[in-house]
Amino acid sequence: MTNYQIDVQLSKNKKEKPAFDQLSFGTVFTDHMFILDYTEGKGWHDARIVPYQPITLDPAAIIFHYGQTVFEGLKAYVTKEDEIVLFRPDQNMKRLNRSNSRLCMPELDEDLAIAGLKKLISIDKEWVPNVAGTSLYIRPFVIATEPYLGVAPSKKYRFMIILSPVGAYYKEGINPVKIAVEQDYVRAVAGGTGNAKTAGNYAGALKAQEAADKEGYAQVLWLDGKEKKYIEEVGSMNVFFKINGEVVTPALNGSILEGITRKSVIELLNHWNIPVVEKKISMEDIFRAYNDGLLEEAFGTGTAAVISPIGELFWQGEKLVINNGETGALAKRIYDSLTGIQTGVAEDPFGWRMKVE
């Protein structure tokens, strides 16, 4: 890897660290952040690590008006040998660039982004929590900063990485959730931005989430925007079903985000010789399998929860209780394997871990 020039300005007022056994999600940030600026004609420049601090932008900056922005989410873990490891950061930076391209934003040097991330984590290494189930959540993002009210791609951007120690997703062991199939709102449609990790997708999803929450459901399962028949994904997770011994997941169709956990699960299942198929799946298919007693498991996959078993699916007045509302054996096996690889307690046959320092 090239030796990149990354300036470092260390914080003089280190913050107090929270108790690592009492962390929540996304509210506490470390002492430093990584910044890289882009100016049209000059390209990306001035890679630097500075104390975590507010950003100052013109009120006319394009990010505030036309949402030209993309982001990523990944995690770092401490192993029992006290090493800090990242899970497939190359995949996140690749996806970030695919998102950049969809939003007419300049692509980043993925190696520089990873070098910056590693340096940032090594400086803030005492912030990587070491309590079981905790991790350091990493948020790389790019925002359009040019002050201009015309609807056009920005000529200036800022790439930043901020870090947040986060608590265990499951406090008392992996736990199934209830999910409502969304019939009114639509997250994305082919030709739109659903397969890019961009802000607008999430803002648009809040309303459905709010309604589901009121009915006691943790998340919504999105259907396709055209016919509202085919399964897309769940909140911030991709979705898998085990039907009669075979694992199925919606094929990438242009409106689904290509999850890195999804990809890893497919690779793991292939490695285990468990049949897994990416295809178009309708809610009717799932309901039929359920009625025939063939729907054995359902689970979501994503960076936050890794694996999130689905205990109940609510669809058109029907409550589909899956595997008696309990965590399935396959979901458990995948969860244990992935978290084992991520935290360094298991072998890493695929080379998914990347050491920091």
Place this chain on the structure above:
Amino acid sequence: MTNYQIDVQLSKNKKEKPAFDQLSFGTVFTDHMFILDYTEGKGWHDARIVPYQPITLDPAAIIFHYGQTVFEGLKAYVTKEDEIVLFRPDQNMKRLNRSNSRLCMPELDEDLAIAGLKKLISIDKEWVPNVAGTSLYIRPFVIATEPYLGVAPSKKYRFMIILSPVGAYYKEGINPVKIAVEQDYVRAVAGGTGNAKTAGNYAGALKAQEAADKEGYAQVLWLDGKEKKYIEEVGSMNVFFKINGEVVTPALNGSILEGITRKSVIELLNHWNIPVVEKKISMEDIFRAYNDGLLEEAFGTGTAAVISPIGELFWQGEKLVINNGETGALAKRIYDSLTGIQTGVAEDPFGWRMKVE
């Protein structure tokens, strides 16, 4: 109207004003801006006018990650009696609140927003350009400011209004544009956010716009996201067609923005007893009318251009040249009437003008 408490802090360093006959769009801002903050539990508070200046936000502010933001666009004009007038600002504030509601954001007091806007303009009144065709572009917007990486509605918001003197849209008289019908990308789908004025809709549209631009087209005409058959709108304009004496425009279907110019054009046509119908219109309908020699005019409607005649439509390899590529008589009549009302040279039978001060 209630007498609102709006604090004013005047700028000590007035900026130099640009030459009003050389203005472009959205690059120059006035000396002051209006701010109103929201905190959960407390509601909207601290209405104030302060010198135009950068905003300072935590890098974890929700606006940067999940795009929870809405905006508006309207204009103020100087009349020949040297009065400053707004065009239907009540409609913009109503739409802003509809957008707020779609994005799980708190609604504003519309009267306070208008009172703040009027006070701001009266302070910066020397910035309202008085050259023919120019105007003061007004950008109200709300951003989610809470620093939190969970996907949930923000508990803090900031409403701001910034002002920008803008040049004549048509330097040498109203002028037709060429528009390409978009076949690959989709702007919005029913159930999504297409009928809200939110940032993500515009970021997602850049890619199609870029491709059209390369082919020499000014904008794209969006089709529906489900079947890619039905006409939705153009870039930042609604669209109208005159077919065999009747005016038609796509009905509001949940994915089209409800333009205030659109609404005004419909009201004007009704007033003139010219038949106008809101309905589902396919590109095939338009092509058939064109082939039958019945497609008399086509034009876009929006705050920026007011009326933008369409001289050519490119669709599936066919170039539909409309009215010989010239501005139609109806487009011209509507343009003259609307701009006449807006700038105070014509009567205002509908009460659309609102005086500042």
